[in-house]
Amino acid sequence: xxxxxxxxxxxxxxxxxxxxxxxxxxxxxxxxxxxxxxxxxxxxxxxxxxxxxxxxxxxxxxxxxxxxxxxxxxxxxxxxxxxxxxxxxxxxxxxxxxxxxxxxxxxxxxxxxxxxxxxxxxxxxxxxxxxxxxxxxxxxxxxxxxxxxxxxxxxxxxxxxxxxxxxxxxxxxxxxxxxxxxxxxxxxxxxxxxxxxxxxxxxxxxxxxxxxxxxxxxxxxxxxxxxxxxxxxxxxxxxxxxxxxxxxxx
Numbered sequence: 001x002x003x004x005x006x007x008x009x010x011x012x013x014x015x016x017x018x019x020x021x022x023x024x025x026x027x028x029x030x031x032x033x034x035x036x037x038x039x040x041x042x043x044x045x046x047x048x049x050x051x052x053x054x055x056x057x058x059x060x061x062x063x064x065x066x067x068x069x070x071x072x073x074x075x076x077x078x079x080x081x082x083x084x085x086x087x088x089x090x091x092x093x094x095x096x097x098x099x100x101x102x103x104x105x106x107x108x109x110x111x112x113x114x115x116x117x118x119x120x121x122x123x124x125x126x127x128x129x130x131x132x133x134x135x136x137x138x139x140x141x142x143x144x145x146x147x148x149x150x151x152x153x154x155x156x157x158x159x160x161x162x163x164x165x166x167x168x169x170x171x172x173x174x175x176x177x178x179x180x181x182x183x184x185x186x187x188x189x190x191x192x193x194x195x196x197x198x199x200x201x202x203x204x205x206x207x208x209x210x211x212x213x214x215x216x217x218x219x220x221x222x223x224x225x226x227x228x229x230x231x232x233x234x235x236x237x238x239x240x241x242x243x244x245x246x247x248x249x250x
Contacts, residue, residue, distance in 0.1 A: 002065055002089055005039050007047035007057040021107035021139075021248045022056040024093045026086070026116030029071040032061040042113070042204055053241060055248070058097065062089045071115060075215045083122055083150070086115070090123035091134055098136045107248045109140040111240075114173060114200065117146025117164075121181075126157040140247035142240055145170055145200050148177035156181055158188045163243050165236045167198030172217045172224035193239050195232035202229040203236050 011017045025043055034040045039047075039059050047057040063069060063081055071079045090110060098105035112120040120143040126132045142163040164182075166175035175194050182192045199208060208227025217224040 002092070003061045004093065005043075005047075005059045007044075007051055007059070009051040009054045009056055017102070019102055019104035020054065020056045021104050021109070021244075022058060022097050023050050023109045023111050023244070024090060024097070024138075025057055025059045026090055026110065026112035026119045027059070027062070028112075028114035028116050031063045031068070031070050032059055033064065033069075046111070049237060049241070050244075053245065055244070056103070058093065060089055060093050062086050072211075073213050073215065083118060086119040087122040087128065088130070090119050091130065091136075094123075094136045094138060095134070105136070106139065108136070108138050109142065109244060109247065110138045111142045112146065113144045113203075114146065117143030117173075118148075118150065120162075121146055121148065121151040121156065124159045124162060125151050125154065126159055127155050131159060140244060142243065144203055144236070145173050145175075146178065147173040148181055152177045152180055156184050156190070157186055158184065158190060161188050161243075161247065162190045163240065164190065164192045165203070165239065166192065166194050167200060167202045167229070167232065168194050169197050169225070170200045171219060172200040172214065172226065174218055191243070193236065195229065195236065198229040198232040199225045199227055201226040202232040204228045204233070 043059045050057040066081050068081055097103050110120045120141050124141045137159045141160050144165045164178045166178045168175050179192050181190045184190045205228050210223045211226055212223035214224045
């Protein structure tokens with residue numbers, strides 16, 4: 001069982017509403033929760049952004065029920081919560097939502113950050129047999145600065161149009177493997193928006209800092225840069241909302 005927070009869009013005082021689109025939010029390696037055990041500012045902020053468009057958002061916590069608070073300081077390959085588990089969490093959230101009253105099961109989307117962005121790619125790749133067998137698929141998928149190498153090596157065959165928002169200065173999850181996915185051939189498009197000078201976490205609000213406690217990245221052992229870029233944050237949010245609007249209205 002996974003805990004999740006369902007942020008419902010306001011109804012404007014109406015006693016009922018039409019079934020709503022829902023965006024499943026998948027957290028990064030830092031986890032979903034803040035020190036108070038509540039969804040961290042990033043996820044509450046995005047939930048408000050999505051709610052303002054009339055869409056619901058649900059934030060899924062993959063770490064707490066497995067006894068973890070973060071994965072960022074764990075080396076890749078030794079992390080105690082695996083990408084397989086996270087992919088199944090995403091698929092489970094989609095399937096659960098599709099069965100709920102008040103949800104438009106034909107308008108579901110996945111949205112992830114960093115490790116959660118990698119989960120988006122994994123959960124939408126038809127080269128995974130579980131994804132290929134699933135009867136519940138997202139209308140759209142979007143990921144901020146995901147790690148793209150694993151699904152790129154596997155061969156990425158998306159189940160939906162996909163948007164990747166990456167920073168060209170990212171030295172944790174580099175943009176180049178993500179940009180390579182834009183050449184994927186098939187029925188769905190992979191769109192990559194890259195932001196000059198932006199580092200990992202560019203859509204947040206924290207000042208740029210060097211995290212030396214992270215063993216992974218472009219330069220292992222030297223740490224990674226994480227921090228906001230105000231211009232990239234605003235541009236990426238506009239791009240995200242416009243992409244979801246187009247997906248949910250077609």
